[in-house]
Amino acid sequence: MSRKEQIIKTALEMMRKLGYQGTSMREIASALQIEAASLYNHIESKEEILKETCFQLAAAFQSGIREVNDIYFNAGEKLAMAVRNHIAILTGNLDASFVFIHEWRNLSEPHLKEFIALRDAYENEFRLILEQGEEEGVFNEVNNKFAVLTILSSMNWVVEWYKPKGEMSPQEIAGKLTEFILTGLRKDKM
């Protein structure tokens, strides 16, 4: 791991606990047992940490959903795989994901606008899956914008409680979520 990667990893751990604004460069440096000034030999600025994190994750999510929309066939499969990819990225990069979800608002322009555009593009890829499901006659006609936001929120909330050593694996979480999204709580009348 390069020094830069070490710095970012340490910073993300601290930002998860204390927030972006609540984490000082001095504290990050101290955790690495160097002086604050030394950080700047490896990174440009505090914001670079946030920027790299947000954009790297956004790229991962994009490539996850593109793969799904390119390869799989029916909407049910696509949805399951999209959820699975999303949860895999979140749980595989917990600190980064937490910061991504909670702190992106601290990006300055023009990065903020760019980031929002990426997020909107991701939502749009998800929406395509729902539309396909309607065309196939397997999904209800719903307000798709609303449904996508609801689905994304329930996936993203996983970073709040997921524990790598907890009782549910990422695959199990993805499976439960997909089931919930598809069938809801109501018991089928038989």
Add this chain to the structure above:
Amino acid sequence: MSRKEQIIKTALEMMRKLGYQGTSMREIASALQIEAASLYNHIESKEEILKETCFQLAAAFQSGIREVNDIYFNAGEKLAMAVRNHIAILTGNLDASFVFIHEWRNLSEPHLKEFIALRDAYENEFRLILEQGEEEGVFNEVNNKFAVLTILSSMNWVVEWYKPKGEMSPQEIAGKLTEFILTGLRKDKM
């Protein structure tokens, strides 16, 4: 509106945009056209703003769910009414709700622990509804802890995109959400 209420209202508007830590007492004062020092004649500290906001909203959510669990009868009705109450509180106090959801982590002890206890109690009241639904045979047997978190996340996400003058009213949002929670996306086989 008392001066204190004015200060809190202004502070919440700013904190929604800039975050709790990103909002300074001087900026709040400036928006009210007074000096920062003058704020302290009306409030004890910056944290008091966050504390009052978080605990007042927590109390509102509690009383909303208690009412539901005390009055209504079947689980389906309870769920619908609980969602409706939750969305009504969120949309009726948008700035406060946004700060409540995003900034509670900035509470210092012992308030933080207290707040988490209130949040857990709220989750628990929700879980009772799901359990009742299972007993009545109308809800599927699911992982209730998981289901409650998913439901809460989809409700809370509403503060991210809700616009008072948008196309959906709070009641419509609550209705759509309840429908989604109960039946999901999958079309019934007929």
Add this chain to the structure above:
DNA sequence: CCTACCGATCGGTAGG
């Protein structure tokens, strides 16, 4: 509600 001020801390740079 203000002036005047406190100690602490911030992100970051110069120069080695």
Add this chain to the structure above:
DNA sequence: CCTACCGATCGGTAGG
């Protein structure tokens, strides 16, 4: 990677 330092800003208090 460090020492030494910059200007700016922070939450908050004393005293009127």
